[in-house]
Amino acid sequence: MTATYTLADDARFDAVRRRRMLAFIIDFTIVALLSLAVGVLVFFLGIITLGLAWLLYGGIFPVIAILYSGMTVGGEHSATVGMRAAGLVTRRESGGRPDFIQGAAHVILFYVSVSFLTPLILLVSLFNSRKRMLHDMLVGITVENALLRLT
Numbered sequence: 810m811t812a813t814y815t816l817a818d819d820a821r822f823d824a825v826r827r828r829r830m831l832a833f834i835i836d837f838t839i840v841a842l843l844s845l846a847v848g849v850l851v852f853f854l855g856i857i858t859l860g861l862a863w864l865l866y867g868g869i870f871p872v873i874a875i876l877y878s879g880m881t882v883g884g885e886h887s888a889t890v891g892m893r894a895a896g897l898v899t900r901r902e903s904g905g906r907p908d909f910i911q912g913a914a915h916v917i918l919f920y921v922s923v924s925f926l927t928p929l930i931l932l933v934s935l936f937n938s939r940k941r942m943l944h945d946m947l948v949g950i951t952v953e954n955a956l957l958r959l960t
Contacts, residue, residue, distance in 0.1 A: 819938070820954070822953060822954070825934075825952055828895040828896060828897050829892075832889065832891035833891065834891070835894055835895070836890065836891035839890055839891070840877050844869050844873050847873065848866065848869055851865050875913045875916055877889070878912045878916035879912040880912070881912065882916075883906075883909035887900065893955070896956055898952070900950060900951050901950055901951075907948075915945070922943050930942050
């Protein structure tokens with residue numbers, strides 16, 4: 810059953826766009842720092858394996874981003890660290906919590922859509938009442954203010 814939203818629920822989506830941008834900066838920084846730490850580990854592993862481990866460099870950031878998003882969005886708080894800092898939470902369209910697969914798919918579709926559409930994906934959120942972006946719609950989730958979430 811899909812949740813229905815009324816005008817009274819609009820407060821749940823106030824300032825979501827701005828907060829999502831702040832959350833992105835925090836989350837990107839966390840993923841970049843984790844990638845840097847793993848990159849140092851791969852460097853030393855590459856010395857031991859005579860350079861063979863250095864082939865892993867290209868997959869470090871994507872794998873960490875997918876695991877980070879999947880585990881945090883699909884986790885107990887239904888939000889990444891950046892989303893929690895910005896006061897946001899993700900929910901399925903039906904109102905339930907997203908799972909690991911939805912969290913991972915969300916970040917994959919985000920980076921794919923940003924790669925092809927650049928910042929134009931932000932424009933999609935201007936034309937719908939729940940301020941959802943393209944990758945939100947494709948995965949079937951909403952991003953809302955956490956403090957105004959009743960359930």
